[in-house]
Amino acid sequence: MAAKTLRELFVEEVRDMYDGEKQLTRALPKMAKAAGADELQVAFKNHLAETEKQVTRLEQVFRTLGETARGKSCEGIRGIVEEGKRAMEELDGAVLDAALIAGAQKVEHYEIASYGTLAYFAELLGEDKAKELLGQTLEEEKAANDKLTQIAKSRVNREALLNPPDEQSSPSSRRARGRSGRSSKKK
Numbered sequence: 725m726a727a728k729t730l731r732e733l734f735v736e737e738v739r740d741m742y743d744g745e746k747q748l749t750r751a752l753p754k755m756a757k758a759a760g761a762d763e764l765q766v767a768f769k770n771h772l773a774e775t776e777k778q779v780t781r782l783e784q785v786f787r788t789l790g791e792t793a794r795g796k797s798c799e800g801i802r803g804i805v806e807e808g809k810r811a812m813e814e815l816d817g818a819v820l821d822a823a824l825i826a827g828a829q830k831v832e833h834y835e836i837a838s839y840g841t842l843a844y845f846a847e848l849l850g851e852d853k854a855k856e857l858l859g860q861t862l863e864e865e866k867a868a869n870d871k872l873t874q875i876a877k878s879r880v881n882r883e884a885l886l887n888p889p890d891e892q893s894s895p896s897s898r899r900a901r902g903r904s905g906r907s908s909k910k911k
């Protein structure tokens with residue numbers, strides 16, 4: 725890492741999240757499509773809309789800092805997204821939903837850690853406007869994580885536990901989609 729000062733480190737880390745959020749704007753539509761439970765689809769779509777705003781908000785942060793809006797490959801989020809892709813190829817039904825929630829919550833925790841740190845760095849550096857913007861995103865990430873916990877606990881994981889794939893009764897659209905969508909998902 726080339727950063728030598730806290731300010732340089734701060735800007736590097738903003739760039740990391742700028743790339744991370746952009747990766748998520750590409751991953752979330754695929755996750756929404758793969759999700760079987762309606763409430764999970766809705767949660768992913770809602771968070772996609774929020775994520776798009778977060779990308780714009782980071783551009784505002786760059787502006788307030790007088791820096792160019794430029795991303796730096798975020799390997800942390802890339803790794804979690806890759807694991808999610810594998811789950812979409814290999815799993816089906818309620819178990820896939822449980823895996824999608826698990827992956828999405830890993831992302832949210834990564835984001836909560838990153839934005840928490842960034843908001844604090846902004847405070848230390850006296851960048852009040854940046855602190856405010858980063859704090860807004862931090863709150864959205866926490867809310868997204870809480871929503872996923874709520875979905876997991878309310879239904880989805882219990883369904884995965886109680887209905888192993890072989891015993892899922894009706895030829896539900898979810899399973900049909902899981903099968904037919906398989907080849908198209910392997911991109």
Ligand SMILES: [Fe+2]
Pocket residue numbers: 745748775778835865
């Ligand atoms: Fe985000």
Ligand SMILES: [Fe+2]
Pocket residue numbers: 771831832835865868
């Ligand atoms: Fe998020």
